[in-house]
Amino acid sequence: xxxxxxxxxxxxxxxxxxxxxxxxxxxxxxxxxxxxxxxxxxxxxxxxxxxxxxxxxxxxxxxxxxxxxxxxxxxxxxxxxxxxxxxxxxxxxxxxxxxxxxxxxxxxxxxxxxxxxxxxxxxxxxxxxxxxxxxxxxxxxxxxxxxxxxxxxxxxxxxxxxxxxxxxxxxxxxxxxxxxxxxxxxxxxxxxxxxxxxxxxxxxxxxxxxxxxxxxxxxxxxxxxxxxxxxxxxxxxxxxxxxxxxxxxxxxxxxxxxxxxxxxxxxxxxxxxxxxxxxxxxxxxxxxxxxxxxxxxxxxxxxxxxxxxxxxxxxxxxxxxxxxxxxxxxxxxxxxxxxxxxxxxxxxxxxxxxxxxxxxxxxxxxx
Numbered sequence: 001x002x003x004x005x006x007x008x009x010x011x012x013x014x015x016x017x018x019x020x021x022x023x024x025x026x027x028x029x030x031x032x033x034x035x036x037x038x039x040x041x042x043x044x045x046x047x048x049x050x051x052x053x054x055x056x057x058x059x060x061x062x063x064x065x066x067x068x069x070x071x072x073x074x075x076x077x078x079x080x081x082x083x084x085x086x087x088x089x090x091x092x093x094x095x096x097x098x099x100x101x102x103x104x105x106x107x108x109x110x111x112x113x114x115x116x117x118x119x120x121x122x123x124x125x126x127x128x129x130x131x132x133x134x135x136x137x138x139x140x141x142x143x144x145x146x147x148x149x150x151x152x153x154x155x156x157x158x159x160x161x162x163x164x165x166x167x168x169x170x171x172x173x174x175x176x177x178x179x180x181x182x183x184x185x186x187x188x189x190x191x192x193x194x195x196x197x198x199x200x201x202x203x204x205x206x207x208x209x210x211x212x213x214x215x216x217x218x219x220x221x222x223x224x225x226x227x228x229x230x231x232x233x234x235x236x237x238x239x240x241x242x243x244x245x246x247x248x249x250x251x252x253x254x255x256x257x258x259x260x261x262x263x264x265x266x267x268x269x270x271x272x273x274x275x276x277x278x279x280x281x282x283x284x285x286x287x288x289x290x291x292x293x294x295x296x297x298x299x300x301x302x303x304x305x306x307x308x309x310x311x312x313x314x315x316x317x318x319x320x321x322x323x324x325x326x327x328x329x330x331x332x333x334x335x336x337x338x339x340x341x342x343x344x345x346x347x348x349x350x351x352x353x354x355x356x357x358x359x360x361x362x363x364x365x366x367x
Contacts, residue, residue: 006069017066053082077132095147187233231284238267284309
């Protein structure tokens with residue numbers, strides 16, 4: 001067990017060193033998030049695992065040099081975990097990814113609080129470090145359940161449908177990681193085919209995916225990220241079953257055009273329903289134009305009947321459209337204008353998800 005006395009009464013030993021560590025951490029964490037996203041698609045990629053190991057090793061080393069104890073205490077057990085992953089003793093899982101991302105998020109918040117002279121007791125860093133050390137020593141069979149307990153201890157809640165996530169992981173294992181990866185590759189290919197119909201769509205799927213996954217993460221990850229990724233790729237594929245004169249139209253749509261467009265969620269959802277293992281994604285796609293007040297389509301569902309993944313899709317899809325509309329203002333200005341418009345549509349989007357989305361966009365603007 002590490003000496004966590006430094007976390008009981010944290011202090012700044014070297015203010016310049018702390019500032020340097022915060023700056024280095026801001027450079028490293030996005031790369032960690034990127035590699036974890038890639039590992040979710042290719043969990044056996046040893047090069048990615050080795051890269052994550054080096055990143056955590058660098059964080060630990062930087063923290064030691066800069067005299068930031070909390071950085072050493074958080075990074076060290078994750079480094080040990082990754083060493084075991086690299087050695088084949090453990091298998092990368094969705095819940096383990098969530099633990100690492102949570103740890104990085106809490107570390108960033110802790111050093112920011114330390115720099116501002118504020119307490120970070122509310123971040124449960126002691127519980128985080130204790131849980132990470134337990135994970136670093138656990139057997140593969142217990143890894144997911146220990147991950148769930150750590151997340152619950154630090155955030156105050158058990159991951160939504162944690163049992164279902166573990167069961168889903170077992171289902172994914174039964175289907176095989178290669179089968180899931182192949183399906184996602186197929187979905188991405190379809191999304192790319194959609195994008196090439198207009199220069200404005202270039203990179204659209206990547207932007208939507210990042211926004212959707214980040215919003216889900218801020219909320220505590222209540223939506224299965226794999227199903228959400230599939231839904232992001234597929235939600236507008238149904239457009240390609242309609243005449244291009246409708247869905248690529250620049251001017252105002254006629255009532256007949258609007259009626260035709262209402263069919264596109266059902267087309268894409270129907271494809272997903274016919275492929276084993278993608279029922280949740282199909283539901284998100286089918287409902288992504290529903291509205292909390294019942295004014296959406298195709299079924300006029302109200303808030304409590306719309307699945308969370310569809311609520312995320314509705315927001316990020318609208319944000320992308322509004323951002324493009326204001327792109328002539330420059331990136332920063334268009335982001336601000338877009339978020340203002342999204343927040344003004346209080347009857348169109350779920351308020352709780354708007355709050356999480358605002359957090360994601362605020363980070364984008366600050367960056």
